[in-house]
Amino acid sequence: MIPTSPPTPIPLRVGVLASGRGSNVQAILDAIAGGRLAATVSVVISDVVGAFALERARRAGVPAACIDPKGFSGKQGYERALAEALRAHGVELVALAGYMRVCGPELLAAFPGRILNIHPSLLPSFPGLHVQRQAIEHGVRFSGCTVHFVDAGVDTGPIVAQAVVPVLDEDTEETLAARILRQEHRVYPHAIRLFAEGRLRLQGRRVLVDAAAPGAGDHALIQPPLPA
């Protein structure tokens, strides 16, 4: 995999894969509608019949399709159909947004270095499922979300962008998830924009951002906060 983002003609054609409620799909659609992201969502595809993400796409006038893995004898056939559908819509970048399946070789080979995912933890901490609960039980002071390129592992690919939120003593899985989700909706369109503008470059497993913002100086997040 060479996950870099060559300059693509604007607007970038994005295909979104989602399994559930689709709030990240909505955030991407809203960023485009609001002029904050020069891209087009060409298609939203779900592996789950009736996923609300599909309804969100339809409401935005975006083609929506369900490809049910049950209709295929194995993962390879399912992913081949997925890749064909994405290609048929001219997709250049695949954005996984709450897509609850691990990408197999078929999909990875169809879009090398062109699949992003958003995950609700500060990777490499807490990959996989139920990660907000894991973060609370572990006692970390910060969690957040990560946008990363997808490779053959589970939440292991090169990191594009992260947002950090505090974990509070009174947090439940739900309150922490909601705090993280608000940042997901900011950081995912931002990461897609960096890709669309051809500003991402891979060095080893580090993703370098061309013309990145100036250094952070002494800025730090400290939790519990220092006294004023």
Ligand code: GRF
């Ligand atoms: C998000 O927390 C995302 O990070 C994770 O699954 C959740 C999907 O939420 N991969 P939504 O369907 O986008 O609302």
